[in-house]
Structures are given as C-alpha cells and as structure tokens.
Amino acid sequence: MGVRPRGDRTRFRDRRHAGQVLGWHLVEAGVLERFPEPRLVLGLPRGGVPVAGEVARILAAPLDLFLVRKLGVPGHEELAMGAIASGGVRVLNDAVVRMLRPSEAVIERVAAEERRELDRREREYRGGRPPLDVRGKTVILVDDGLATGSTMRAAVAAVRRLGPSKVVVAVPVGAAETCREFRAIADDVVCVETPDPFFAVGGWYRDFSQTTDDEVRELLARAAGTGSPVP
Numbered sequence: 001m002g003v004r005p006r007g008d009r010t011r012f013r014d015r016r017h018a019g020q021v022l023g024w025h026l027v028e029a030g031v032l033e034r035f036p037e038p039r040l041v042l043g044l045p046r047g048g049v050p051v052a053g054e055v056a057r058i059l060a061a062p063l064d065l066f067l068v069r070k071l072g073v074p075g076h077e078e079l080a081m082g083a084i085a086s087g088g089v090r091v092l093n094d095a096v097v098r099m100l101r102p103s104e105a106v107i108e109r110v111a112a113e114e115r116r117e118l119d120r121r122e123r124e125y126r127g128g129r130p131p132l133d134v135r136g137k138t139v140i141l142v143d144d145g146l147a148t149g150s151t152m153r154a155a156v157a158a159v160r161r162l163g164p165s166k167v168v169v170a171v172p173v174g175a176a177e178t179c180r181e182f183r184a185i186a187d188d189v190v191c192v193e194t195p196d197p198f199f200a201v202g203g204w205y206r207d208f209s210q211t212t213d214d215e216v217r218e219l220l221a222r223a224a225g226t227g228s229p230v231p
Helices: 015-028 048-059 094-100 104-126 150-160 176-184 213-223
Strands: 039-043 063-065 068-073 076-085 089-092 138-142 166-173 188-193
Touching (some): 015 048, 015 138, 048 166, 063 213, 068 150, 076 094, 076 104, 076 150, 089 150, 104 213
Parallel strands (some): 166 188
16 A cells, blocks of 8 residues: 655654655544545645645545635634635634624625635636535545644534535644544544644644645646646
C-alpha cells in the first residue's frame, strides 16, 4: 500500500506531508471500516485543501472544498453570531443572538455581504463546477489544524444541514481540549497529534506558508480531472 509518512514529533514538513500522515492515520485507525462508502473529503479553504487533497488520494475518495464565512456582529466583528457555508446553509449562534438580540434585518444584511464573498470564492475556486452532493455520504472534514475550532464547528453544523450520513473531523494537529470537544458534535474525530502545551497550528509545521488561491484552484481541478495529474 506504499510508504506511510510520519511526522518527526516536532514538525510536519508542509501541508502535503501532513495530509499524507493524516490519510494513513485514518486508514490505520479503522475509519474505512467504521464509515463505509460512499465517502467524500471536504477541505476547509485555504490551508485545509492541500491536506485534504492527500487524504482524498490515500482514501481513494472524491475531493471538494467546504467554504465557511463567519457572520460577525456589527461593531464587534470578531464575535460570531453565526456562519454561512457552501450549499446555501446558514447557522446562527443562538447564545450570541439571545445575548445581543440583533434584528433580523441586521442578520440578513451581514449574511448578504458574506454570501457575496462566499459566492465569489466558490466561483473562483471551482471554475464553474458545482459542489459535490454530500447527501447520504460519509463526509470527512479536513483542516490543517484545530486551535479554538470555531471555523470547524461552523462547518460541522452547516454540513449536517445538507444530509450526510456521517461527519468525521480530521486534522494533523490540534489542541487536545478542542479535539475532545468535537466528539460531542461529530461522529468521529481524528487528531494525529495533540501537543501539550499547544500554542499555534503553524508551530507544528516547518513550512506553514499561506496556501494561495491558485493552489486551491489547481488541486480542485486535478481532483475533477481537468488539471494536470498529481505527481
């Protein structure tokens, strides 16, 4: 089945190497037996897509992306009152909405602004290809790591609305407490490394340079069979 790459207990070389380690870890952890086909691997842009590309290759599963945009509270944009995601899904953070009581008009305005940006990125990344249908499939959501996990939480909640049979969260590295918390909302959670203390996702990579839009487009084009083969 090939050589199983490993981290060196201090760093992954880059996101592609991390995806190889994660992919084989999923095989060895029995995910293929517990969650039978059909499976679909969804990468969270941008950094999660090259990781997901390697996972999809190792699992022989289709690859797509899953875009999530936070709905920030006006004037306090760092505080999320909800999120929108691929597939036309909107999820509200009930605790924040109850506390701050934004009007429906405010929520709609913020959602419309973020929807325009999400739609722009969908068009830019997909090149006109429609999203893959997740209904009835085991969806494996992949990112390059979990710190607070806020984006992944929104992704899990949003993808559930689209009707998958199971949702698995998979990352090469994450804060131990965050990885534990996901066991309450996902059907399975795979965090290859949970360093303690945990400072930042990028500290676990030798090369954590920003994934570009071009890289995301090329990975998706390859997966769709319209780009050059993966070496």
